[in-house]
C-alpha cells in the first residue's frame with residue numbers, strides 16, 4: 150500500500166485499523182482457509198421455523214448481524230461465529246480478502262464450513278458491493294456506472310448486465326449484491342451522483358427493476374444473488390450536496406418522486422433493501438418507523454430483510470447526534486424496523502450484540518421483534534438455497550468472472566451521449582490522423598471510476614478488471630496515424646481538481662494537435678466514492694480548461710477538436726463547450742473502451758440520451774428537469790434531460806395517444822403514445838421516442854415537464870416506423886391537498902398535453918382516482 154493511499158484511508162476512518170496499518174493483521178482468504186477442513190458439513194436443519202424454534206434469543210440476535218471481514222483480524226474470526234453467532238458477512242467497499250476469484254470462493258467455503266460445523270449450524274449469507282458489475286475481483290467485468298446506464302434507456306441491457314453481475318458474484322461465493330442504487334440523481338455536487346440511474350422517477354424505477362430481476366435470476370440455484378434496493382429512501386438529495394448531509398424533502402416530493410423507483414424495485418420481489426444513512430426531515434432514516442414500517446412494509450408490501458448501511462446505528466450517535474448513546478440508537482433502529490446491522494469491525498459487532506441482548510432483557514425491544522427480524526434473515530437464506538447447499542464450486546469461479554464482454558461493450562455504445570457535433574466533427578474518418586490527449590484517454594482507473602476493485606477506484610498495487618483503454622481501442626480500430634498523450638496529468642490527491650499539466654507536455658500536445666486532422670481531448674474526472682467525490686464546482690478543472698484553450702487556439706480551422714468527457718456527472722460548462730467542435734459524454738464506461746472507439750468511428754451510433762438535466766455550472770443546482778414552474782428560473786441549462794444526438798437525423802410525425810380519454814386511471818393502468826419516426830438521413834441510427842407531459846392543471850402544482858416512458862428504435866437510412874411508447878398512468882399522479890402533502894396520491898381529472906418529438910396530443914382523464922400507495926408501477 151503506498152503512502153498516499155494509507156494516509157487517505159486513515160483520514161476516512163472507513164476501513165478497519167488493521168488494513169490502514171498496511172494490512173499486516175487483516176485476514177486474507179488464506180487465513181479463512183485455516184477455518185475449514187474440507188468436510189463440507191450441511192446445516193442440520195433446513196426449515197426456517199424449526200431453526201427458529203431451537204435458537205436462543207442470543208442466536209437470533211446473531212442473525213441480525215452482518216460483520217465486515219474486509220479487514221478483520223484473523224484471530225477474531227472464530228468469535229464471530231462462536232460468541233456472536235453472526236448471520237451474515239460482508240466485504241465492504243469492494244475490499245475482499247482476496248482478489249483472486251478462486252481463492253476468494255475457497256476462503257468463503259472454508260468459513261462456511263466453520264460457521265456450520267463449529268458455529269450454530271446456520272450458514273451465513275455473504276454480501277458484496279456490486280455497484281457496476283462484480284467488480285470485486287481480478288479480471289471481472291466493469292459495466293458503465295449507473296449514470297451511464299440511465300442514458301441507455303434500455304432495461305433489457307440493464308438486466309443482462311445485472312444478470313452477469315449476479316452470476317459472477319455467486320461464482321466467487323457471494324450471495325448478496327448491494328445494488329441497485331434506486332434513488333434519484335438530483336444534485337451533481339454529491340459524490341455519489343454517478344451511482345444514480347436518473348433524476349426521473351419512472352426511468353430510475355424501470356432500470357432498477359431490471360437490475361433486481363437480473364441480479365436475482367437464478368439466485369436460488371447459486372446462479373445469482375439477492376439484490377438490495379438502496380438506499381431507502383431519499384439519500385440522494387443531501388441538502389448541501391455533501392454526502393449524508395441532512396435532507397429536507399417535502400412529503401409530497403417523497404411520495405410523488407423519491408419513493409417511486411424504490412417501490413418499483415421492491416415490486417420485482419427484491420429480497421433486501423438497504424436503509425439510507427442520512428436523515429430526512431429531521432429524523433435519521435434508520436430510526437423512522439414511518440419509513441421502515443408504514444411506507445416500506447404496510448404500503449409497499451416489502452417482506453424481505455432491511456439491512457442498515459455501514460455502522461449506521463453508531464452514526465445516529467456520532468453524526469446525527471440524534472441518540473445520546475449506542476444503546477438508545479440500537480433500540481430506536483431495531484424497533485423502527487432495521488432487521489440487520491452492517492458492522493465494520495468485531496468491536497462494533499460486540500457492542501451491537503451486547504446492547505441488543507440487554508435491550509431484550511430489559512423489555513425495551515420485544516422478543517417478537519427479534520423473532521421477526523431473525524425469521525426474515527433465515528427466510529432470505531432459505532430463498533437463496535443456503536439451507537440446503539451453502540457451498541460454491543470454487544474451481545468454476547473463473548469460468549464466469551469476466552464474462553458478458555459483448556453486453557459491456559454494447560452498454561458503452563448505448564450510453565455514449567453526443568451533445569455537440571458541429572460540422573460533423575464525429576465520427577472520425579477511417580484514415581484521419583488523430584491525436585488523443587488528456588487524463589482519461591489511456592487510463593483504466595479513470596475509465597472505471599470508483600467502486601472498482603477498491604472503494605475509491607483502482608490503485609497501482611491493486612488487481613484490475615479486464616479492460617481495454619480508449620486509446621488502445623482507437624489504435625486497434627484506426628487506419629490513420631494515432632498519437633496518444635495521456636501522461637500529462639498527475640493525481641495529487643483523491644480529487645481531480647488538483648490535476649496539473651506540465652508546460653512541456655502541453656506544448657507537445659499542442660504541437661501534435663496542429664499536425665492532426667482531428668483531436669480528441671479525453672477530459673473529466675478521476676475515480677472517487679462517497680464523500681470524497683463531493684464537489685462545489687462543475688466547471689472542468691483549470692488545467693483541463695487551459696488544455697482546451699491551448700489546443701483550440703493553436704489549431705487551424707481544418708482541425709476539429711472533440712471533447713470526450715469521462716466523468717460521473719455533468720462536468721463542463723458553456724465556456725469550454727463553446728470552444729469545442731464536438732462533445733461526447735462517456736460517463737465512466739468501465740471495461741469496454743472498445744465501445745467508445747465504436748462510437749468515435751461511427752461503427753455504432755451514440756445511443757445515449759441524458760438521463761439528467763445538465764446545469765451550466767454549480768450556480769444552477771438544483772436543476773432537475775421535472776421541477777415546478779416558473780420555467781424562467783430553471784430554464785438555464787446547458788443540456789436538457791433527454792439531450793443527445795444520433796449520427797442520423799430523425800423526424801417525428803402523427804402522434805396519437807390511446808386511449809385519449811380515460812375514465813378510471815386505476816383500472817386502465819397504462820396508455821400508449823404512438824408516433825411515426827422517420828430516419829431522414831442516409832445512415833442507420835438509433836432514435837429515442839420519449840414521451841412527456843408538458844402541461845397539466847389540477848389542485849396542486851404540476852412539474853413543468855414529466856417523462857411518461859420511452860422506446861428506442863434503430864432505423865436504417867430512409868426507414869420509417871410507427872413506434873409505440875407504453876406508459877403507466879401512475880406517472881401522472883400527484884399528491885393532492887394543501888402544503889403538508891400528506892394525502893394519498895391521485896391521478897386528477899383534467900387534460901394532459903402529451904409531447905413526443907415535438908408533436909403534441911391531449912390525454913383526458915375524466916375523473917380523479919386515488920392510487921395506492923405510491924405512484925410506482927401499478
Ligand code: NOJ
Pocket residue numbers: 240241242243278327379426458459
Ligand atoms: C456504505 C455505502 O453507503 C453502501 O452503499 C455500501 O453498500 C456499504 N457501505 C458497504 O460497502
